[in-house]
Amino acid sequence: MTMTIIVITLIAFILGIDDVSTKMFRRPLLIAPIIGFILGDVQAGLAIGATLEIMWMGIGNVGAYMAPDLITGTIISTSLAIMSTNGSIETAVATAITLAIPTSILAQQLLVLIQTINVSLNGWAKRLADNADVKGTFWLIYPPALLTGAARAVPTFIALYFGAGAIQSAVDALPTFVINGLETAGSIIPAVGIALLMLAMLKKFELWMFLVLGFVFSSYLGLDILPMTLIAIVFAYFYEMITRKTAAGANGANESSKNTGEEEYDL
Amino acid sequence: MEQKLTKKDLWKLFMRLNTMRITLNYETLQGVGFMRAIAPVLEKTYSDKEELSDAMRRHAQFYNSHVNGDAVILAVTAAMEESTGPDEKEGINSLKTGLMGPLAGLGDSLIKFTWVPIIGSIGASLAFSGSIIGPILMFILYNIVNIGLRYYAIVYGYKKGIGFLNDNQESNLIQRISTMANVVGLMVVGALISTIIKVQTPLEISTGSSVTGEVGENVISIQEMLDQIMPSVLSLAVTIAVYHVLKKTKGSHAAMIIVILMLLTIALTYFGIL
Secondary structure: OHHHHHHHHHHHHHHHHHHHOOOOOOOHHHHHHHHHHHOOOHHHHHHHHHHHHHHOOOOOOEOOEOOOOHHHHHHHHHHHHHHHOOOOHHHHHHHHHHHHHHHHHHHHHHHHHHHHHHHHHHHHHHHHHHOOOHHHHHHHHHHHHHHHHHHHHHHHHHHHHHHHHHHHHHHHHOOHHHHHHHHHHHOOOHHHHHHHHHHHHOOOHHHHHHHHHHHHHHHOOOOOHHHHHHHHHHHHHHHHHHHHHHHHHHHOOOOOHHHHHHHHOOO | OOOOOOHHHHHHHHHHHHOHHHHOEOOOEOHHHHHHHHHHHHHHHOOOHHHHHHHHHHHOOOEOOOHHHHHHHHHHHHHHHHHOOHHHOHHHHHHHHHHHHHHHHHHHHHHHHHHHHHHHHHHHHHHHOOOOHHHHHHHHHHHHHHHHHHHHHHHHHHHHOHHHHHHHHHHOHHHHHHHHHHHHHHHHHHHHHHHOOOOOOOOEEEOOOOOOOOOOOOEEEHHHHHHHHOOOHHHHHHHHHHHHHHHHOOOOOHHHHHHHHHHHHHHHHHOOOO
16 A cells, blocks of 8 residues: 555656646546556546546636645545545545545645745846856756645645545544535535636626526537537627627727737736 | 747747746746746857846746746747847837736636636546546647647747737737637536536425325426426526625635535535435
8 A cells, every 4th residue: 555655646746747837637637537547446536537627627726816736636635535435436526525625725835835935946047147057047947846746745645644544434434414415515516616717707797698698508408518619619709700890990090909908818 | 030949949948838837936926937948049049148148137037927828928039039139128028028918818718718617527527427538538638739739839929929919919819819718618617507517406395295295296396397497597596606705705715615515515415405
């Protein structure tokens, strides 16, 4: 078991760096099946990954809001859930949902800490600039990369090494209605992610109409996401065409279109 | 205008773009990363050590955008650095600050709010049925856009150089794509409300004798009644409610709302309402 924990810790280290560099694996659905494979239960990994993916949909760094750390949260919750529930996928999913929330939020604090430590890189960068040392810039990323990797790996190791037993006895002690409630919660919590998406995208009142349209297409007409997206592209094209014409007509002489664009997409 | 950077140089720019966010910090955000990414280009452009030093300092200032925006801005900056005279250099920084806002908005609405939810829900629905194709498909679709767009933006941005900005001012390309992505994203979100959020109640109204608890024809399922009026109406109600709470708190208590929803669901399940 210790060997498995070390392998997962290494993966946490690599995925931690991937999150701030190549960004290839930063969603729960891409991470959980890998963990499931290592622990010998791909099916549980898939179910947990899909649930967490949907639960955290729309959760990402939007504006000043710093998101929970999905990477650490997914790795720890998936591992502990599979390790402490013997084979029952439903219980594993319910456990993962419960663990994903506190672990993601706690791990997020470590990222805040790292971005604060990274402030010292500015002094280093300034010295390199003063000496026009281009070769030296190569090394700038290595200390923060190690830190970021460690910020994911260390909590993972601690949680897995010391937590597995405790989680198992906690899961065993939980009454059935709590497990059932957690399973139901897994399909209600995505409302938060979706509401966050709405918060970021509903900039004008008229845009609500597209939300209504999407809802109707899928709830009454039962369209899947893919055909829905294609229809949406058609609507988007014509909406953009109409609003562009009215905007051009309203602005007319003054060429302020660039400025309005900047205001609208505030960081 | 002759362009000095070879394909290999652009590849180096791309590789350094990929590691740009590692140095993210609270003082200059991606300032250090930007300087590091553009440094090899500057070395090729400036033979004088003093000039190179100045240019590096100029690019170590505050900077932040979306990762695909970074690609465009890096490439356009590279093209501008080699095409502008010594007295026009300040213009490069104002170009950077002018582009980083709109491009971050575009990157967010195109990738975070539209592409990730679409592929995430497709991948998840496959994974729910136990198919390993789900995550593999999501990985491929995600990275074709994620990595592909980044590389394309470097090559295209460098080729266009300052022309990119002129083109954009004329046609307002960034804003137009943003508007379209926004509409697609919202329609997808509307669809996700009914496909992904599942709020169902087992409550029943018995018009007959409730004492005997007999299940007969006179038992009406509330869920069926709701489904006849509007399918997924409960999902819609929950989402709108969460949206209003988030809007009041300016989106800062998402984690707290999740915990409250969890506890509420457990309680409601206990009482047989959910």
